[in-house]
Amino acid sequence: MSIIVQKYGGSSVQDAESIKRVARRIVDTKRAGHQVVVVVSAMGDTTDDLLDLAADISSAPPLREMDILLSSGERMSMALLAMAIHELGETAQSFTGSQAGMITDALHGRARIIEVSPQRVQEAVDAGYVGIVAGFQGMSRESKDITTMGRGGSDTTAVALAAALDAEVCEIYTDVDGVFTADPRVVKSARKIDEISSEDMLEMAAAGTKVLHLRSVEYARRFGVKLHVRSSFSDKEGTWVIPDETDTVTIKEGEPLEQPIISGLAHESSEGKLTIRGVPDAPGKAAAVFNPIAEAGINIDMIVQDISAETKKTNISFTLPGADGDKAQRILTEHQDEIGFESLDFVPQVGKVSLIGGGMRNHPGVSARFFSALSEAGINIELISTSEIRVSVITDVEVMDKAVQAIHTAFGLDSDEEAKVYAGTGR
DSSP states (O other): OOOEEEEEOOOGGSHHHHHHHHHHHHHHHHHHHOEEEEEEEOOOTTHHHHHHHHHOEEEEEEEHHHHHHHHHHHHHHHHHHHHHHHHHTOOEEEEOOTTEEEEESSOOOOOOEEEOOOOOHHHHHHHTOEEEEETTEEETTTOOOOOOOOOOHHHHHHHHHHHHHSSSSEEESSSSSSSSSSSSSTTTTBBBOEEEEHHHHHHHHHOOOOOSSSHHHHOOOHOOOOOEETTTTOOOOOEEOGGGGOOOOOOOOTTSOOOOEEEEEEOOHHHHHHEEEEEETTTTHHHHHHHHHTTTTOOOOEEEEEEOOTTOEEEEEEEEGGGHHHHHHHHHHHTHHHOOEEEEEEEOOOOEEEEEEEEETTOOOHHHHHHHHHHHOOOOOOOOETTTTTEEEEEGGGGHHHHHHHHHTTTTOOOOOOBSSSSSSOO
């Protein structure tokens, strides 16, 4: 029998009735002749509640203890789901991340998978059980401690298990009907994408699309895992994310064979913009800026440097997680003498809008239409970044939704049918 891995996000298991509904879907899959392995997130807002509780106890809780605390949310979900499956006449066994063989490095809160050895899970499904695994967590072989993988880690857990178990497919269940050409909370006319390449999905996830976590898409692409993004609230087909080695593009009748393939839009509002003014225009200064930032574990996204004129001074702007803004400013101030800059400006929240599709670099009309749509909507651009299949811009966060809607319409991505959002988070 083929193995199917299913992952259910927090909105899908947010209460007892939701868990029962998920259990029925799992049982139906098993009775259709498949072996089933399930990965679950914490119920609803459980993780946020645990974070708030920890903040009430301590202003700087130890990271090791935070991982132990946060891992309890997924353990609650897996045990309750196993009980619900038993109530339906099937058998299930639940496993923590460490019991399921999720071996990570020792970095608490942001652990990376080193090895996956799911022997116990395989033995359970071979014996006729549904295997249920707590997402988002693992164990460090080095420290023997429980670790967590950060937000979205349950997606990565599911894909890693699918790869290790040689699963037929990894189904990611969310509160929307699949991957859309834009966020259906912002663009009501967004169109569901039936099939997308893992390369395009990787760009969309990196640019802010929240239906799939970036790390999970990277993992799926690397190991050739086929993903199926679906809603746990409906029986619609969803979106297939096809690994690159089998990726094909279907050309509709009458369309030219050679054309840019526009997959959709993504937007993100959790980043801030930091500008370093008056940096000497000399070799090594950019390294002096970004080395201490990297050593502090702060992720940098878009980077733009002005061209220096007679002053031999330049400004460097970059985006980073808004929550890391104060930390980055403190670090740069500590290195001000070495860098030689004059001042820092920080905007804690900006809007990033990205257009994703294949073959965009070879079609100059794409960029022209993209920027014309923003111009006609009266939206100013602060930063621009491009890749082979992506164009991203930074705008004022207050006009981000307007920018998404304008670009979506300009590229003919609107649908006649209004997209449905069943819960509200997209996960």
